[in-house]
Amino acid sequence: MRENPPANEPHRPHASHEPHASHEPDGHHHGPGRRARFTHRLTHLLTPHSHQASDKVDQAMEASAEGMRTLWISLAVLGVTTVVQALVVALSGSVALLGDTLHNGADALTAVPLGVAFLLGRRAATRRFTYGYGRAEDLAGIVIVLTIAASAVLAAWTAVDRLLDPREISHLPAVAAAALTGFVGNEWVARYRIRTGRRIGSAALVADGLHARTDGFTSLAVLLGAGGAALGWRLADPVVGLLITVAILLVLGGAAREVFRRLMDSVDPALVDTAERTLRGVPGVLSVGELRMRWIGHQLRAEAAVVIDGALDLFSAHQVAVEAEHALLHAVPRLTDALIHPDPTPGAGGLDPHAALAHHRRPARAG
Incomplete structure (x- = not known):
């Protein structure tokens, strides 16, 4: 269910900062405009970093x-x-x-x-x-x-x-x-x-x-x-x-x-708010589902499920996940890694893409 790179992939996808395609309602993918590229590069100049392991x-x-x-x-x-x-x-x-x-x-x-x-x-x-x-x-x-x-x-x-x-x-x-x-x-x-x-x-x-x-x-x-x-x-x-x-x-x-x-894996709720707000602002992310964060020593990790257009192909969906992780690494202090799971919108006939896992889910608690 999660977006995982092929086993023989030489490096993690977010190690690269190539321009990410935008997703239009008509299904066609257009490259980012000049303003988006300029903003992206300016951000890196002002906050230099690397996501290499x-x-x-x-x-x-x-x-x-x-x-x-x-x-x-x-x-x-x-x-x-x-x-x-x-x-x-x-x-x-x-x-x-x-x-x-x-x-x-x-x-x-x-x-x-x-x-x-x-x-x-x-x-x-x-x-x-x-x-x-x-x-x-x-x-x-x-x-x-x-x-x-x-x-x-x-x-x-x-x-x-x-x-x-x-x-x-x-x-x-x-x-x-x-x-x-x-x-x-x-x-x-x-x-x-x-x-x-x-x-x-x-x-x-x-x-x-x-x-x-x-x-x-x-x-x-x-x-x-x-x-x-x-x-x-x-x-x-x-x-x-x-x-x-x-x-x-x-x-x-x-x-x-x-x-x-x-x-007990407690984090400052303000960090969770920042992460949710950041994910919602990523192009291609329709909504944010489950979001979890935890400290391991003095490093922060995050896991998030984001809803994207179910009509996107695998590569485009993966690019949205990469851009979401990239945005989190910039926005959340001390965050060193984030695992993004793209959830597609229901397919034709309103089929639930997670139907096979329904019997594994714990029932919602009252109140």
């Missing part, structure tokens, strides 16, 4: 390389932050800062599952993993969410322990400076990871950025606790710690929701 792989590699670079830089920043805090812990003996230091050091290791995921994502698809290994990023996202949850539990446990057994903090200015360093370092890493993750479409990297933000909240709790201790309130640190635990749980909810949506 090798170029798509290069784009995925570039995105993965950017993700790896973000992870390495983030790890270096968090490493420096941890070392600074450890030096102050040795000087002051602050148990609160010690916990924050260990927390930051351990959480920096969340870069490991993401790094593994990015490396796996570079591997070529196989006959077993026909879509490649992009889903490894979603698995890394689960690990990161679990780490955030563990951070919340640790923060709550520490806060309760300090409420039951308050502890004195010495060298408060140094402790405050170290806590501020931890907050600034983690917030910088959080923004960097979130910005890169959204640019390359990696939900796992965004979740890791949110995780770094929770670490900044923990450091801020130490800073506020030190301020309260300086004012003589011994319970300031554990009380603020409980409040920060609530903030961590809120961030955890956002990260878990994003990773869950990615695992």
Whole structure:
């Protein structure tokens, strides 16, 4: 039922940008006019690209390389932050800062599952993993969410322990400076990871950025606790710690929701609207039927059924499908591949071209 190229075809049809024939009601096919050719060429000049399979792989590699670079830089920043805090812990003996230091050091290791995921994502698809290994990023996202949850539990446990057994903090200015360093370092890493993750479409990297933000909240709790201790309130640190635990749980909810949506193949409805609007604007497409989109790692794929004139010959129908895919690749950000299935209008006598599949269709749900 789908338009598939012959098995011996040397390349995919959309690799070529030859002019596509327009389809007139009388059944004759005329070449595109000067205005259409000029617009097509101008579009390519303004948005140069290629649809070759090798170029798509290069784009995925570039995105993965950017993700790896973000992870390495983030790890270096968090490493420096941890070392600074450890030096102050040795000087002051602050148990609160010690916990924050260990927390930051351990959480920096969340870069490991993401790094593994990015490396796996570079591997070529196989006959077993026909879509490649992009889903490894979603698995890394689960690990990161679990780490955030563990951070919340640790923060709550520490806060309760300090409420039951308050502890004195010495060298408060140094402790405050170290806590501020931890907050600034983690917030910088959080923004960097979130910005890169959204640019390359990696939900796992965004979740890791949110995780770094929770670490900044923990450091801020130490800073506020030190301020309260300086004012003589011994319970300031554990009380603020409980409040920060609530903030961590809120961030955890956002990260878990994003990773869950990615695992469930959720996409932004605005992308679906853009794809439908684009397909309807393709010459030869009468209407748009089923349209599906999904993320695989940080690459977006689409499948769509478009209704075309059933009187067209096979080559002309295929050209409409190619033009539809071509338009989608231009219009939808991060889209690397689209499979277009042309549905012909009913033939003579109103025969359903999908009649042979009728008994395979699931009945429509009420409501």
